[in-house]
Amino acid sequence: MATGKELEFKNKLDVSGRVCFLKGTGDLAKLSITTKWSSAEIYLHGAHITHFKKKNEEPLLFLSQESRFEEGQAIRGGIPIIFPWFGAKEGFPAHGFARVKDWVLKEIVMTREGSVELHFSLPDSEKPEGVPFDLDYTVSVGETLRLRLIVINKSPDREFVYEDCLHSYFNIGGVNSVGISGLKGVNYRDKVADFAEKTETAEIIKISSEVDRVYMDTLSTVEIHDPALRRKIRIEKENSTSTVVWNPWIAKAQALPDFGNEEYQKMVCVESGNLGKNKVSLAPGKSAVLKVEISSSSSL
């Protein structure tokens, strides 16, 4: 429908009052969505959701004040799409290329009940040569945020193996008071302890130092209990067997060039995907859909 570069030169274009194309930070094209329940912003750069807020609530997603908004750089905060690898890979961008490429908006669907569905696709020009796959992304903005990342292996005879992750950054009232539930009994790799394999023992995980854990073989819904903002954030997922919990804490926050020194106090990442031994092997011609739904409720 429209690429970032085309949008850059267009003035505001309104689609039935619920969706606007705008020039965002760094002159990158963004979509602004308003529904009767919520508002959201999505950049075509990375098909990156940078904002989701329900009416009369604080924003659900954290976005760093220091984020870069530049071609070739990932936005810090919101929901980066991690694909087709997670973490570092020598000579390649960390966490894959999907988050630093320009996606195309294919379709906008206004549903009768009032939500807005946006369909994005990674164009062939942004894909590496010789790997035949399609990558589509559907974002449904309504009372909740519903995400679907669709991978299609177009090869007639070769398997396609990849990792994926919707790396959601949540806005919280204070890191010392939040608790994360839903992972008790799950095995994880502790990245701050040299990838040691451990088992989660806490019903409610508390954060008081750097946390960087890849929980494996878990389909569980995770909840963030936030007494300071008097709400509970719920992250439900399908076709995702890994969950990552990340907070950089003090030293790492200072070391990150695109993250404020104090911002670790106001965010936590709970990421849903398929990583490491949970990576996906897609047979020729097959597709897989990673689904995540993010909602919140008052915990008064």
Ligand SMILES: O=P(O)(O)OC[C@H]1O[C@@H](O)[C@H](O)[C@@H](O)[C@@H]1O
């Ligand atoms: O700085 P990046 O590439 O966006 O990564 C942020 C973090 O992302 C998390 O998913 C990883 O587990 C962390 O190890 C990493 O530091």
